[in-house]
Amino acid sequence: MQHYNKNGINILLHKSPSTPRYSVSFFFKVSKKEKYNGVNSILARLLLQGTKKYSALELANEFENECIDISVKAKQDYIKISLIFLNEDFKHAMELVKDLIINSTFDDFEKEVFKIKGEIVSDLDNPKMKLTDTFVRNIFKEHPYSSCHTKILEDIDNIAKEDIIFAHKQMLEAEKSIVVVGDYNNEQDLIDFFANEFPFMESKISENEIQDVFKNEIQQDETIWISKNDASQAQIIQGWLIDSFNSPLCAKYAVMNNILGSSGLSSRLFVNLRDKQGLAYTVRSQYDTMLHSAIFNMYIGTAPNNIQKSLDGFKDELQKLADNLVTDDELKGAKENISGRLKYFTQNNSQIGAVNGYNYMMGLGLQYNELFLDDVNNVTAQDVSDMAKRLLSMPKLVTILAPDEYKF
Amino acid sequence: MTKIIKKELVEYPYLSEPLKVFTYKNGHKVVLARKESPMINVSSWVKTGSINENAQNNGVSHFVEHLLFKGTTKYPAGVFDRTMEEKGGIINAATWKDYTFYYINIPKEHFPLAFHMHADMMVDAQFPKEEIGPEFNPNGEAPSEKRERYVVIEEIRMGEDNNWRKVYKNLNKSMYENHPYKREVIGTKEIIANISQEEIKRYYKTFYSPKNITTIVVGEYDENEVLKLVEENFVFSTDEKIQKCKTDKKKPEIKIKKPKTVFDYSEVNTGYIMIGALCDSAKNLKETIALDLLSTILGDGKSSRLYKNLVESQDEPYYYQIESCHYQFKDGDNFFIEANFNADKKDIVENELKEYLKGLEKIEEEELKKAKKRAKVNFAQDSEMVSDIADSIGYWVTVCEDLNLPKKYLKTLNDIDCKYLQKVAKKYLNPKNVSVSILLPKGENNAAL
Numbered sequence: 001m002q003h004y005n006k007n008g009i010n011i012l013l014h015k016s017p018s019t020p021r022y023s024v025s026f027f028f029k030v031s032k033k034e035k036y037n038g039v040n041s042i043l044a045r046l047l048l049q050g051t052k053k054y055s056a057l058e059l060a061n062e063f064e065n066e067c068i069d070i071s072v073k074a075k076q077d078y079i080k081i082s083l084i085f086l087n088e089d090f091k092h093a094m095e096l097v098k099d100l101i102i103n104s105t106f107d108d109f110e111k112e113v114f115k116i117k118g119e120i121v122s123d124l125d126n127p128k129m130k131l132t133d134t135f136v137r138n139i140f141k142e143h144p145y146s147s148c149h150t151k152i153l154e155d156i157d158n159i160a161k162e163d164i165i166f167a168h169k170q171m172l173e174a175e176k177s178i179v180v181v182g183d184y185n186n187e188q189d190l191i192d193f194f195a196n197e198f199p200f201m202e203s204k205i206s207e208n209e210i211q212d213v214f215k216n217e218i219q220q221d222e223t224i225w226i227s228k229n230d231a232s233q234a235q236i237i238q239g240w241l242i243d244s245f246n247s248p249l250c251a252k253y254a255v256m257n258n259i260l261g262s263s264g265l266s267s268r269l270f271v272n273l274r275d276k277q278g279l280a281y282t283v284r285s286q287y288d289t290m291l292h293s294a295i296f297n298m299y300i301g302t303a304p305n306n307i308q309k310s311l312d313g314f315k316d317e318l319q320k321l322a323d324n325l326v327t328d329d330e331l332k333g334a335k336e337n338i339s340g341r342l343k344y345f346t347q348n349n350s351q352i353g354a355v356n357g358y359n360y361m362m363g364l365g366l367q368y369n370e371l372f373l374d375d376v377n378n379v380t381a382q383d384v385s386d387m388a389k390r391l392l393s394m395p396k397l398v399t400i401l402a403p404d405e406y407k408f
Numbered sequence: 409m410t411k412i413i414k415k416e417l418v419e420y421p422y423l424s425e426p427l428k429v430f431t432y433k434n435g436h437k438v439v440l441a442r443k444e445s446p447m448i449n450v451s452s453w454v455k456t457g458s459i460n461e462n463a464q465n466n467g468v469s470h471f472v473e474h475l476l477f478k479g480t481t482k483y484p485a486g487v488f489d490r491t492m493e494e495k496g497g498i499i500n501a502a503t504w505k506d507y508t509f510y511y512i513n514i515p516k517e518h519f520p521l522a523f524h525m526h527a528d529m530m531v532d533a534q535f536p537k538e539e540i541g542p543e544f545n546p547n548g549e550a551p552s553e554k555r556e557r558y559v560v561i562e563e564i565r566m567g568e569d570n571n572w573r574k575v576y577k578n579l580n581k582s583m584y585e586n587h588p589y590k591r592e593v594i595g596t597k598e599i600i601a602n603i604s605q606e607e608i609k610r611y612y613k614t615f616y617s618p619k620n621i622t623t624i625v626v627g628e629y630d631e632n633e634v635l636k637l638v639e640e641n642f643v644f645s646t647d648e649k650i651q652k653c654k655t656d657k658k659k660p661e662i663k664i665k666k667p668k669t670v671f672d673y674s675e676v677n678t679g680y681i682m683i684g685a686l687c688d689s690a691k692n693l694k695e696t697i698a699l700d701l702l703s704t705i706l707g708d709g710k711s712s713r714l715y716k717n718l719v720e721s722q723d724e725p726y727y728y729q730i731e732s733c734h735y736q737f738k739d740g741d742n743f744f745i746e747a748n749f750n751a752d753k754k755d756i757v758e759n760e761l762k763e764y765l766k767g768l769e770k771i772e773e774e775e776l777k778k779a780k781k782r783a784k785v786n787f788a789q790d791s792e793m794v795s796d797i798a799d800s801i802g803y804w805v806t807v808c809e810d811l812n813l814p815k816k817y818l819k820t821l822n823d824i825d826c827k828y829l830q831k832v833a834k835k836y837l838n839p840k841n842v843s844v845s846i847l848l849p850k851g852e853n854n855a856a857l
Contacts, residue, residue, distance in 0.1 A: 317489075
């Protein structure tokens with residue numbers, strides 16, 4: 001992947017010979033707080049709901065008649081428009097995406113709000129979604145990262161079309177980049193094309209309002225119970241706010257996470273809680289990094305009468321990592337597993353575009369994967385133990401969804 | 409050592425060279441597909457799943473899938489998982505109605521070890537009692553020793569909390585009279601809690617025979633190296649004395665004999681509906697493609713008939729999610745409409761959606777053109793990554809039992825016209841011949857019934 005800048009536009013190119021489909025993504029960094037929870041999510045939806053030239057339905061037809069797959073996602077730190085299409089449809093796809101970025105009318109605002117409300121109610125029928133929603137909402141408290149389904153539902157009736165138009169203006173004034181992965185002929189032609197046709201993608205640096213996530217850090221252990229009386233399984237997430245990719249601790253946490261519960265079928269949580277104790281079908285740990293914070297969490301779906309046993313299991317596994325240095329073999333295996341997973345998840349054009357585009361947008365640079373793997377290779381057994389100790393010393397949030405009769 | 413009795417080259421779209429297909433004297437097939445990639449994929453597809461089960465052992469195919477990871481003579485439980493994942497591999501398996509498959513995606517430099525351990529697991533699974541866990545009464549006290557048997561029961565429990573799975577389970581059961589497809593692949597808590605090690609081994613010995621297994625390698629392989637590894641590692645033991653498992657009669661059912669509507673109730677805030685029809689076998693390539701096209705036209709994307717008319721064109725839509733889909737099976741496909749809706753509309757959604765099935769008897773040229781392009785793109789997309797290619801080959805070999813179908817796919821697709829699509833819709837998607845499953849919030853009982 002190479003970075004070019006022409007007319008202030010950041011263009012990232014990666015040539016993938018003999019591939020039939022292009023992946024093109026447009027990244028817009030989010031650096032302003034939303035006026036209400038859900039503004040950026042509604043904006044993302046409305047970008048596909050009609051322009052000055054096309055109604056929502058006509059736009060859908062234009063994309064789907066040519067099998068141009070498009071998605072618009074609003075994440076904590078960025079809004080991303082992604083397209084995947086056959087090489088022959090490059091020009092048409094770019095005309096359409098240009099139109100929706102600059103000419104969206106947001107006329108379907110009321111209808112889309114109505115749809116979103118219904119979809120959220122429907123999503124929250126899913127116990128795991130309800131659990132995650134509660135966890136995110138409570139771990140980030142008042143920080144913008146706490147924007148979740150239930151918060152959006154609370155705020156959505158306060159949002160006006162003007163708020164969306166304002167958020168769109170902010171999106172166009174943000175730091176931006178275009179990421180292209182495909183079998184193109186001439187690099188310079190592509191750079192010239194975007195410089196001439198997409199002048200509104202000129203990147204602008206603005207002050208980042210979203211900071212200080214640790215101000216809201218949980219102060220003491222907290223447990224939240226969600227009643228679901230007809231649930232067959234209890235669902236548990238236990239988590240902490242920790243350092244993210246901009247910290248030297250990132251690689252250390254990543255290795256610890258891999259050993260504890262993210263390597264697959266051989267992680268400690270999997271072997272000891274699932275294989276040896278039969279507590280669960282799904283049990284894992286996860287390290288989710290964002291620009292201003294990260295979440296480390298452990299998840300299990302278990303029989304409701306095993307809630308305490310599962311929480312004890314989480315604690316025991318972390319304690320074992322803290323108290324006993326991992327063996328050289330286990331450490332080496334974790335490092336290779338991280339490296340192999342990175343290869344696995346960067347195989348096709350859209351995966352290559354997603355990973356590199358994200359790294360660039362977060363200010364990590366295009367060599368980040370290699371640098372990260374270097375850091376991973378330098379992690380020691382003592383580092384793994386230290387990270388487990390850090391977690392054990394920090395207040396945690398536990399969220400449990402289960403029938404009330406199992407409440408303790 | 410078993411000999412190769414046949415070597416074929418089979419054209420496969422979007423790959424730089426034909427597939428190499430080796431058939432061994434014992435019936436084991438090996439398929440090699442070349443694809444430039446830093447990863448290599450090794451998988452074995454076994455022609456067994458719930459199709460080979462009966463009311464007494466329902467769920468055994470899936471349980472065996474779990475237990476294949478629990479140790480061989482050479483490698484005790486856990487060694488395979490740890491070794492492969494320490495080399496950067498991604499390993500897993502899946503069981504469905506017609507097949508069970510096991511795979512490894514791993515950086516190519518570790519291919520020989522991956523192949524060796526994969527083959528070892530396929531031919532020498534030991535099913536140790538201590539890994540299976542003790543038999544117990546699922547309605548009584550849970551056993552103190554909870555091993556893989558309990559893991560599967562947790563998986564069943566997880567499914568019970570999944571609203572779509574509830575709806576699908578009820579619908580699937582209502583569509584069939586006798587065919588084993590009517591049962592859930594995962595089985596029941598009662599059967600899993602009580603199935604014996606002996607029965608599990610009997611099932612394995614019956615269905616994990618060489619003629620039932622196709623091993624697929626996709627990536628940058630060395631042919632001689634692979635063949636040597638096959639010879640050295642795919643050494644099947646035969647046990648003629650073992651009593652083979654009996655299976656239910658598998659007479660294909662391609663039309664629902666007694667269409668019905670079934671209801672269920674749960675702690676949900678919205679309604680869920682699935683409408684299902686039975687169709688001919690996936691081996692019938694032209695009809696299967698036609699059903700894919702009909703599914704695209706009806707319910708794939710924002711410009712599909714269902715979304716366009718019931719969501720996009722409504723000021724206050726009461727469907728939150730709506731789509732159609734087509735599942736391919738050896739003994740007859742399924743065609744579904746599924747929708748999540750405002751439960752206040754429970755009295756109208758069934759008939760409303762059935763009208764859209766009826767509407768498929770008229771197809772416009774523009775719709776066909778769009779659906780064909782989607783089919784072509786999906787077909788091309790299946791060749792992007794080594795794992796996608798392996799999955800596609802596994803499907804053609806196991807479900808369709810014909811690796812020559814992929815090269816006929818694009819021509820067959822091109823030959824389909826509106827008239828043919830309408831004929832297929834009329835044949836299989838008549839609203840009078842569908843079953844319906846509805847899940848509603850508790851307390852909606854009286855109104856719905």
